[in-house]
Amino acid sequence: MQQNAENTRPASGHDEQGLRRSILIHRSPDELYHLWRDPTTLPRIMYHFATITILSDTSSRWHVKLPLGRKLEWDAHIVDEQPGRYISWASDEKASVPNAGRLSFQPVSDERGTEVTLAMHFDPPGGFLGEWLSKKMEMVPEAMLSQALRRFKSLAETGEIATNVPQPAGRHGGMDKAEE
Template identity: 40%
Template sequence: MTDIRDDAPAATAKHASATQNAAREGLSGEGDTLIARSVTINRSRDDLYRFWRDFPNLAKFMENVKRIDVRDDCTSHWVVAGPGETTVEWDAQITQDVPGEAIAWASTNSPDVSNSGRVEFRDAGERGTVVTATIFYKAPAGFVGKLIAKLFQREPGIQARRDLRRFKQLMETGEVATAARTLKQREEEIA
């Protein structure tokens, strides 16, 4: 008898489909892709949770988020840049909210990109907090849609890694580092 149990995180498990793995993570909805990314941030769980839970803050470090409109304590409307000049919109409903520990959501109203996910905040001792974002989604146009999103650097797996890195920078230093000059810097050079 072969034992194929897998104790790896659901996003990396080898013996199940993305749907089965998402169910293991407590995620629901339509989807065919499960991703997870983590970063350790030198701040307390409570600080990071409070900042993240104030959803308009997410546009400060999430490169593709144009805006998040909070409708009530559990519902928000997201407007995100898509490939090319397109935008993708959806409503999200909070499905779990444990202060200082986790926030989970699921998209509603038949969005362009069906998605659900969870952000967890775990103590990392003196190093701060491990923040893990797990996202389960279904891209429009299936494989071709995913390929186009990757070409335009808009694929959620790519964005999650970059966004968590920017979240770390913002929470540890108060700003997101960039190699680009700001408008103010250009004006000072001209003057």
């Protein structure tokens, strides 16, 4: 498969299991597993998609803003994990958009690092909202997965997440830069 400029690639693209994206990160599987499990990581790398509140070591609450002032909320729970290999989660049964995901860590080599694959499956509801979400699911989750993986890579390799949000020390008080 071909890699794109951001070094993310479809692991299998769209399939009946949902969406998958992969990225090569120059860290060990164990380091990456522990970084993802850090309670501060997920809210930082997913802020472009959702506001996430960590409820416990294995649960989180997701808030997604939609057009017309609507919002979606659900709780997600880790359902299976093996340190240094994978983390699997699923939304609770009453979620407005049932979903599940898996982050897996596959060592490539000591020199090249770890291939990290993020797979997610969304099951949008019926009606107008479901139709709108289904159309958005063709673009948004792929972009969301890629962006989340790029932010995770940046955090893992540099200790910070690059942003183009205006900085007060920038020219014109940072107001000459586009927001992310």
